[in-house]
Amino acid sequence: MSLTELIAGVEGHEKTLTVFNADEGTIGVLREQFHDRNVSVSGEHTPSGKPDAFTVLADEDEFVAAADIESVLDDGNERTEPGFDGDAYRPILDHLDETMFTSYDIEQMVAASREIEDRAWRVGKGTLHSGFQKLSILSGQMNIYEQLAQKGSLNVHAYAVPDADVPEHDTDLTIHVERSDEIERSWFVAYDGAGVDVNKCALLAEERDPRSFYGFWTYDPSTVDWIIDHLESTYGLLESQ
Numbered sequence: 622m623s624l625t626e627l628i629a630g631v632e633g634h635e636k637t638l639t640v641f642n643a644d645e646g647t648i649g650v651l652r653e654q655f656h657d658r659n660v661s662v663s664g665e666h667t668p669s670g671k672p673d674a675f676t677v678l679a680d681e682d683e684f685v686a687a688a689d690i691e692s693v694l695d696d697g698n699e700r701t702e703p704g705f706d707g708d709a710y711r712p713i714l715d716h717l718d719e720t721m722f723t724s725y726d727i728e729q730m731v732a733a734s735r736e737i738e739d740r741a742w743r744v745g746k747g748t749l750h751s752g753f754q755k756l757s758i759l760s761g762q763m764n765i766y767e768q769l770a771q772k773g774s775l776n777v778h779a780y781a782v783p784d785a786d787v788p789e790h791d792t793d794l795t796i797h798v799e800r801s802d803e804i805e806r807s808w809f810v811a812y813d814g815a816g817v818d819v820n821k822c823a824l825l826a827e828e829r830d831p832r833s834f835y836g837f838w839t840y841d842p843s844t845v846d847w848i849i850d851h852l853e854s855t856y857g858l859l860e861s862q
Contacts, residue, residue, distance in 0.1 A: 622851075623803055623851075624803055624807050624809065624825060624827070624848070624851065625803065625806075625807075625827055627825065627844075627847070628826070628835065628836050628837065631659075631719055631720075631721055631836075631837045632659060632721045632835070634659075634680055634681070635659050635660070635661060635721075636659065636660050636661070636678055636680050636685065636717070636720050637660070637661045637662075637663065637678070637679045637680075638651065638655065638660050638662045638663075638676055638677070638678050638693075638717070639663055639664070639665055639676065639677045639678075639679065640662065640663070640664045640665070640674065640675075640676050640690070641664075641665055641666065641667055641674065641675050641676070641677065642666055642667060642670055642671070642672070642674045642675070643664060643674040643690060645664070647674065647690065647694075648662065648663075650694065651676075651693065651694070654694070655717075655720075657722055657723050657724055657725070658717070658720050658721060658723070659720055659721030659722075660678075660717065660720050673689070673690075674689070674690040675687060675688065675689050676688050676689075676690065676693050678717055678720075685718070686717070686718065693715065693717075713729060713732040713733045713736065714733055714736045714737075714822075714824075714838050718838075718839055718840050718841060719837050719838075719839045719841060719844065720837060721835070721836070721837050722826075722834075722835070722836060722837065722838075723835050724830075724833050724834075724835070725826065725833070725834045725835075725836075726832065726833065726834075727832055730808055730824075730826065730834050733810075733824050733838060734751070734808075734810045734824060737749075737810045737811075737812050737822050737823070737824055737838075738751075738765070738769060738810060738812075740812055740820065740822060741769065741772075741775055741777075741812045742768075742769060742772055742775075744775075744814070744815050744820055745772050745773030745774065745775055746773050746774040746775055746815040747775060747776070747812065747813045747814055747815030747816065747820070748775070748776040748777075748778065748812070748813045748849070749769060749775060749776070749777045749778070749810070749811070749812050749813075750778045750780070750809070750810070750811045750812075750848075750849055750852050751766070751777070751778070751779050751780070751809065751810045751811075752779075752780045752781070752804060752807050752808055752809040752810075753779055753780065753781045753808075754781060754782065754804065754805055754806070754807070754808060754828070755781050755782055755784045755785070756781045756782070756783055756784055756785045756786070756787060756788065756796075756798065757784050757785040758781065759779055759781045759788060759796070760785065760788045763788050763790060766779060766794055767790055767791075767792045767794060769794075770790075770792035770793050770794035771792050771793075776793070776795070777793070777794050777795065778794075778795045778796075778797060778852075779794060779795070779796050779797065780796075780797045780799055780852070780856060781796070781797070781798065781799070781804065782798075782799060782800060782801065782804055782805045783798050783800065797856050799856050801856070803855075804856070806827050806828050807825070807826070807827050807828075808825075808826045808827070808828065808834055808836070809824060809825045809826070809848065809852075810823065810824045811823035811824075811825070811845055811848045811849050811852070812845070813845065813846075813849055814842075821840065821841075821842045821845040821846070822838065822839065822840050822845060823838065823839050823844065823845045823848050823849075824836070824837075824838045825837060825838075825839075825848060
């Protein structure tokens, strides 16, 4: 199975987010919030009206997760992540694991990537795998990835097709130069959590339209492990380091 096939498998399963005991305004806000996700949002009320507003995510008839409204609503707060470029960004990853997003632009993809990179930075060990599509794109991110490669005992791998020279660097960043259609069309960031399942996370997307990405993020350890195993078994040979 390829990365594209994994994305297609997630895309084929639309999830349902049921909002209980909330007003129509809140339900409308959630519909707008997830308009670019493969999620159907509907509202219901329990007979007693209790507990207070909460959400239930289901995949067909299978329960996936439940959360209170506050943890699902995008509050718009911005935060700054230490150790990178210092720019503020709004968190984009939510707890709706493995739901498809559509038409994410570069800004959204960078914001989602930064959250996974920040988790790896904070843990400071384990292995981070990131796909940049092209070496010319990687060159523009070298300041961030050299910082990551210098953090604790964190191992950092970058993947790209050769459209430019390999960026020079003085760190232990490992650059995989691959002549691969899969690498050229895929944007991914996968962190193995230093072997701790609750720390594992990944973002995987493909470019279907020019600079417009379709994919998903996941906190499921088995899915993260599969992505990393696929990368290591398929692109294990290094052309440049």
